[in-house]
């Protein structure tokens with residue numbers, strides 16, 4: 001077969017662009033601010049748009065509330081925070097109530113597509129409850145505009161759909177321009193147990209943990225190798241839907257936010273927390289699933305965080321605003337005035353009230369002056385002022 005040179009060059013460029021898009025290369029820290037910001041959207045539970053009503057909103061709001069309120073909130077929060085990436089942590093659609101799951105997904109993700117923002121999604125336990133399988137739902141997501149979501153890693157057998165990673169590189173013009181200085185991992189935490197003797201929700205399987213372990217180890221190796229070899233690993237953030245059993249190991253001194261319902265983990269522990277602790281680079285885990293919990297707690301150097309429920313067709317609590325979690329990572333300046341690796345990672349929540357109120361600001365992780373890591377345990381607990389709501393299970 002005869003292929004002329006310009007065709008070959010075109011084809012090569014196409015491959016390069018395709019590979020870059022697939023790997024999320026191109027996401028990088030801002031070279032003015034040294035910041036990278038992620039908005040997490042948990043549990044939109046989107047169905048059919050305007051015809052789909054809201055759950056648990058004040059009675060006088062019932063008649064005027066629909067999925068479009070979820071869309072409005074997404075537009076408002078993006079305009080207020082101007083994030084570099086939006087992450088959807090599952091139950092993006094509520095399959096059982098959608099007449100057309102593809103339409104529901106297109107409506108649910110429409111704001112990030114319309115605003116041309118990079119975005120990534122994983123599945124929850126409700127996304128596949130219409131006639132599309134988990135695989136088909138995830139496949140559709142990976143074909144949508146501006147998404148960095150992928151189905152699964154190439155060439156490895158793995159459980160679930162939507163296990164992938166995204167690398168965030170150093171700023172343009174900095175020594176770390178070609179290195180991933182912040183690593184994001186996305187996993188499918190499943191829906192329900194398929195093992196007869198185990199009831200309840202799904203879990204992160206061994207095959208997924210092996211993929212995570214290999215990916216983390218490879219990223220750390222590259223980061224610590226020439227050129228511009230780094231002493232410590234780049235921090236990692238992990239996103240999935242169903243909380244780990246370890247979310248229950250909080251106490252009053254390492255807890256920010258509220259817990260207003262149980263922690264609906266799988267009924268067994270598949271060991272992913274231990275796998276992350278061993279890997280050594282993960283600083284925080286972000287899930288959804290329990291809409292009335294929005295706390296972060298820390299265990300063995302890893303922050304375990306809920307985003308709180310976002311969607312209006314999802315169960316919630318009337319008078320307790322729908323909310324979202326924002327995470328921002330900041331780079332350090334090296335001795336020669338250039339941008340270096342990540343110095344600190346902060347988080348806060350934004351409420352869908354009149355002011356898009358910011359609450360629960362905290363440092364999730366920061367690098368110590370000697371390169372050692374300092375974990376911040378802010379002794380700050382919260383009583384919600386809104387509508388006189390007082391958190392129930394942990395009182396001051």
Ligand SMILES: *[C@@H]1O[C@H](CO)[C@@H](O)[C@H](O)[C@H]1NC(C)=O
Pocket residue numbers: 057058061064065066068069
């Ligand atoms: C839903 O949106 C409508 C139209 O903007 C607004 O009037 C209503 O207050 C919103 N409802 C809630 C619960 O936010």
Ligand SMILES: *[C@@H]1O[C@H](CO)[C@@H](O)[C@H](O)[C@H]1NC(C)=O
Pocket residue numbers: 096097
């Ligand atoms: C699913 O929808 C059907 C019909 O609308 C309803 O009867 C059923 O209870 C729903 N199931 C769940 C799990 O919500």
Ligand SMILES: *[C@@H]1O[C@H](CO)[C@@H](O)[C@H](O)[C@H]1NC(C)=O
Pocket residue numbers: 031032171172173174
């Ligand atoms: C930011 O990027 C621009 C364009 O690549 C470059 O000219 C500039 O030197 C960079 N600034 C810093 C502080 O690295």
Ligand SMILES: *[C@@H]1O[C@H](CO)[C@@H](O)[C@H](O)[C@H]1NC(C)=O
Pocket residue numbers: 174175176177178227
């Ligand atoms: C980054 O990679 C490009 C392309 O390979 C190369 O030209 C450049 O020198 C590299 N920059 C740094 C700081 O390593």
Ligand SMILES: *[C@@H]1O[C@H](CO)[C@@H](O)[C@H](O)[C@H]1NC(C)=O
Pocket residue numbers: 250251252253254298299300
């Ligand atoms: C609370 O948890 C932290 C971190 O896990 C631990 O160091 C501390 O001893 C615990 N405090 C109580 C009162 O259990």
